[in-house]
Amino acid sequence: MPKKKPSKSEKSVSSSPPVNAASNERRSSRMVLRTKSSEKMKRLALLSRESEDEWRPKSLKNVKTTRGKKNVKLDAKMPKKPPTAFFYFLEDFRKDYQEHNPDVKSMRDIGKACGEKWKTMTYEEKVHYYDIANEKRREFDKAMAEYIKRKESGEDEDTEDDPEFE
Template sequence: MKGGKSKSDTRNAKLSVNKKPAKAGRKSGKAAKDPNKPKRPASAFFVFMEEFREQYKKDHPKNKSVAAVGKAGGEKWKSMSEADKAPYVAKAEKRKVEYEKDMKNYNRRQAEGTKPEEEEESEKSMSEVNDEDDDEEGSGEVFFLGMF
């Protein structure tokens, strides 16, 4: 090429233009999830799919496609009457009641657990402040003694 930038230079310049700089002061992503928090219950359709997947695998052992299983399950669910869906709806409601009970217990434990932790942190903070004061006084004495 005559005088100017090579192709790789312009390509690198284009790539660097498309990058977005990180914004300072923002939190990245979502807050961390608590592993002890109960999982949400499955809907009636997903309760149905649990059983449907097993049956589908028995009927179609060579099929490895997850999409095919999902598509067949969705079609079957749509074609079912409300009476056919009733057992799955009942199971989903039962799971929902259990989930709500577990969430109440979880929230109660969280409320009880946060109070002692806050007190411990405040005591720790106070001791750290006192330790820093002691260090400053001690370093002043060493500095003073070091001069004479």
């Protein structure tokens, strides 16, 4: 039977000592970790910043980017978006579920049960909640249109400086 040639992984895993010192030196020279000096690293970092400034749009050069939360100022007078049909269902379901299961206090368990029930409901059963959500959405749209008109006309500027609110 012909002898099988060892694969690359078998060669590197073998625990037999090297045949001669020359092959040992070649192996150790391949494993040398080359590190850059701190001066070179500083210079490269400076160069990369300069090149980034060249391609980055001017409007974004001085803006600090933050990951995660967005810093958005919300207007306190702006109308709040209405909940979806599922949340109206959730209100009713919580009441019923807590009456039938007073020992369950975990919101997680209640939420899971509610989600499962919502998935199994037919469209006819959900129509009531969709109607409520659509009505609230129409009211929100009207309020939002009025808010935008006030904002564009300048009527809704900061009223904190007005003396009648003091």
